[in-house]
Amino acid sequence: MIMPKMGESIMEGTILSWLKKEGDHIEQDESVLEVATDKVDTEVPATHAGVLKQILAKEGEVVAVGKPIAIIAIEAAKGGQNGENETGPQKETESQIEKNVTTEPIPVKDTTKDPKADSLQRKTASGRFYSPLVLNISRKEGITMEELEQVAGSGNENRVTKKDILQYVKDRKTKAQPTQASVAPSPEPTRVSVSVNAEDEIIEMDRMRKMIAQRMVDSKRISPHVTSFVEADVTTIVQWRNRVKNIFKEKEGDSLTFTPIFIEAVVKALKDYPMMNISVDGDKIIKRKSINIGMAVALPTGNLIVPVIRNADQLNIVGLTKKVNELARKGRDNKLSADELSGGTFTVSNVGSFGNVMGTPILMQPQVGIIAFGAVVKKPAVIETPTGDAIAIRHKMFLSHSYDHRVVDGSLGGMFVRRVADYLERFDHKQEI
Numbered sequence: 001m002i003m004p005k006m007g008e009s010i011m012e013g014t015i016l017s018w019l020k021k022e023g024d025h026i027e028q029d030e031s032v033l034e035v036a037t038d039k040v041d042t043e044v045p046a047t048h049a050g051v052l053k054q055i056l057a058k059e060g061e062v063v064a065v066g067k068p069i070a071i072i073a074i075e076a077a078k079g080g081q082n083g084e085n086e087t088g089p090q091k092e093t094e095s096q097i098e099k100n101v102t103t104e105p106i107p108v109k110d111t112t113k114d115p116k117a118d119s120l121q122r123k124t125a126s127g128r129f130y131s132p133l134v135l136n137i138s139r140k141e142g143i144t145m146e147e148l149e150q151v152a153g154s155g156n157e158n159r160v161t162k163k164d165i166l167q168y169v170k171d172r173k174t175k176a177q178p179t180q181a182s183v184a185p186s187p188e189p190t191r192v193s194v195s196v197n198a199e200d201e202i203i204e205m206d207r208m209r210k211m212i213a214q215r216m217v218d219s220k221r222i223s224p225h226v227t228s229f230v231e232a233d234v235t236t237i238v239q240w241r242n243r244v245k246n247i248f249k250e251k252e253g254d255s256l257t258f259t260p261i262f263i264e265a266v267v268k269a270l271k272d273y274p275m276m277n278i279s280v281d282g283d284k285i286i287k288r289k290s291i292n293i294g295m296a297v298a299l300p301t302g303n304l305i306v307p308v309i310r311n312a313d314q315l316n317i318v319g320l321t322k323k324v325n326e327l328a329r330k331g332r333d334n335k336l337s338a339d340e341l342s343g344g345t346f347t348v349s350n351v352g353s354f355g356n357v358m359g360t361p362i363l364m365q366p367q368v369g370i371i372a373f374g375a376v377v378k379k380p381a382v383i384e385t386p387t388g389d390a391i392a393i394r395h396k397m398f399l400s401h402s403y404d405h406r407v408v409d410g411s412l413g414g415m416f417v418r419r420v421a422d423y424l425e426r427f428d429h430k431q432e433i
Contacts, residue, residue: 002066003064014036015057027046030046033070048072055069060129208301212303216362228413229399241261252321259348267293271313273419275407275408279366280366280407292311295347305331306344357375368404372400374400379393
């Protein structure tokens with residue numbers, strides 16, 4: 001059994017826990033272990049039925065995709081054609097597996113013979129563990145153990161992953177290159193001492209919360225955030241949804257929420273303003289052809305996850321509704337795959353579901369835009385009628401658009417969110433499901 005590929009950009013995984021122990025009988029497709037990547041935690045099923053003979057990768061170990069993680073002794077069929085007993089074929093099968101599946105541990109330099117590696121040990125006095133791959137990269141880049149201890153880790157138990165160390169090396173080199181208009185880099189934030197009283201409760205962050213915290217800090221450090229606000233009259237949408245939601249439920253078996261309607265408006269606006277559907281890579285701008293919408297989903301644990309609706313421009317209201325509901329259910333049940341959490345080009349967040357009228361969302365790197373939809377609230381408003389202006393009760397909603405000011409100026413950021421509001425206000429209330 002090898003470490004499976006759990007996403008197009010996933011090259012390694014961390015063994016979180018083994019759900020079975022050596023000697024246990026397992027069925028094909030039965031969950032055997034839980035693996036964590038930098039995108040999602042997931043259970044890995046058995047590739048064959050049999051007996052879990054040997055576990056090759058320990059809990060907490062980082063394993064590259066395609067490397068062996070366990071040996072499964074496949075059960076031979078009883079009573080073969082030549083009358084062999086069960087023991088004979090079973091032994092041959094196990095022997096064949098042992099012969100075919102060999103472990104290839106990542107080589108670790110002998111620190112007793114390499115003076116440059118004396119200061120880099122796999123496990124430090126602080127108890128922090130480093131994989132051989134991370135240590136290898138650290139040696140090549142001249143990173144001391146003292147410096148390595150300061151690198152923020154997104155892996156299990158704050159472990160430094162390959163992605164963490166490569167990003168650190170990249171940032172390190174960027175800071176070391178002076179420019180003509182260089183500005184002194186801001187110092188790394190220092191940890192503030194917090195006093196703890198006897199009645200206080202100390203709660204350890206779980207792995208996902210640590211990852212979210214690190215990514216939010218990184219995003220604010222990487223991108224200068226600017227937020228523009230507009231207010232949209234969504235009365236037509238509210239009335240249309242109230243009219244068709246029961247019909248939709250009976251016909252499609254899904255609940256019709258506001259989110260897919262909002263996403264449809266964002267998709268149309270992205271087609272009008274393709275320079276909002278971009279990513280930043282150093283000093284290069286990558287203009288995306290596909291429109292993949294990330295959708296922020298709050299989990300029962302209080303954590304946040306952002307599954308992605310790929311090619312959202314190819315879906316109508318029905319297709320968007322089904323995809324939104326499917327991803328929301330899978331997110332709450334911890335059933336999302338790594339591919340369903342990657343590849344987003346723009347993100348939306350429905351903060352109105354929490355009763356908030358507006359928010360200032362943080363970008364999902366390397367995207368350059370994210371919109372938060374506030375709560376739909378009844379308000380008195382001035383409307384134009386054939387006989388003159390009048391005051392009426394309307395359903396209003398704030399849209400908050402945060403964008404990367406490195407590549408998106410206020411004019412583009414403001415026009416884009418205004419265009420989204422225009423599409424919402426011009427919604428076709430005559431359309432049928």
